[in-house]
Amino acid sequence: MKTLLPIVIAALLMSACTPGPEHALGTLERDRITLPAPVSERIAEIAVREGQTVATGDTLLVLEPERTGARLDAARAEAARLRAARDEAQAGPRSESIAEARARVRGAEGVALNARRDFERVRQVVERRVLPAADLDRARANLAAADADAQAAREALALLEHGTRGEQIVQAEAALAAAEANVTALQVDLARTRITAPRAGQVDSLPFEVGDQVPVGTPLAVLLVGDKPYARVYVPQPLRASVRVGTAATVHLQGTDASYPGHVRAIRSEPSFTPYYALAGEDASRLSWLAEIELDAGADSLPVGIPVRAEFAAPQP
Incomplete structure (x- = not known):
């Protein structure tokens, strides 16, 4: 111990x-x-x-800055194109386009009226057995085609008279907003090609x-x-x-x-x-x-x- x-x-x-x-x-x-x-x-x-x-x-x-500047110029041009498309959609069709559509309606209706008269004449002649029934079928087909063309012309006129749909205007505005946002982003990128001090140091x-x-x-x-x-x-x-x-x-x-x-x-x-x-x-x-x-x-x-x-x-x- x-x-x-x-x-x-x-x-x-x-x-x-x-x-x-x-x-x-x-x-x-x-x-x-x-x-x-x-x-x-x-x-x-x-x-x-x-x-x-x-x-x-x-x-x-x-x-x-050259490449970033070129991308910015392209983005600005695209934004300008989409801005014009938006303005066109908001303005609707021109009065000249509507007048042209109305003229097409009158022309198509005239052709349809002439086809109907031809059909009536052929029908009467066929009923007297002077012409074969095949001629009546051709006249009936021509009348149907003329009526369809006239209806298409009337629908095209109605489309122009009603103007641009609201959904199309919304789509045009959204596309323009995206293009303008891209321009803003590229402007920031171009400015940041000059690296500056965020704080003194x-x-x-x-x-x-x-x-x-x-x-x-x-x-x-x-x-x-x-x-x-x-x-x-x-x-x-x-x-x-x-x-x-x-x-x-x-x-x-x-x-x-x-x-x-x-x-x-x-x-x-x-x-x-x-x-x-x-x-x-x-x-x-x-x-x-x-x-x-x-x-x-x-x-x-x-x-x-x-x-x-x-x-x-x-x-x-």
Whole structure:
């Protein structure tokens, strides 16, 4: 028993002297905005350089606008055609067209009247057995055809006199609306061939050169924005219970004596790296949670990427 006592005491002293994690490590970061390519065009101009400060609305890159401009011209022409078709449908048939249809009705009715008289004459002659019955059949067929032509002419006139149906006007208006929407979309695409800064910030990355052909959605530029940087740190498991949104923190710049007060503005609910359900026992101490610490003052001009160490205030009882 006396032999085991020194070993137990030594083990307790070592466990008491083993320091637990009292800080979180990370880097200084700024909010990033990625500007994707709105259309698949070649880069015609790059107006800025990496590291340059830009204001809202400043031109960053210019894409070749010719193809988008041609599509816009074609869309405008199609919209003009459909607008004229809509106006024609709303106006209805011209008076000259109606007059022409009435003349066709009179002509068809005259032909039908002549065919009826021929039929009566042939019928009388056939009844006296001067002509064969086949002549009467031909006269009857000619009369039916003439009557049908006259009826068709009258229906065509009625169609013109009643004007365009309401459903046709609705269809014409819908087609025009779709064409005008396409024009608006292409106008936006053409305007966006000039890539501008949506917010004031600093150009962090320009991954392409003039002349490069970029697919739609490919990042053309990355901006660092925001009035000041923030610390993005990984909170170890022993500190996680005491760190929450609003917790006061002190951020130290690695390798210097500079430190900045701040507070936690966000912390992830899920741990990083190894999934939590794959860890047990002592392995649980390897878990870490990504957190963001907003610096209160004095950090406006600090560059991003600097390693930092964050210490958190003790939780209030």
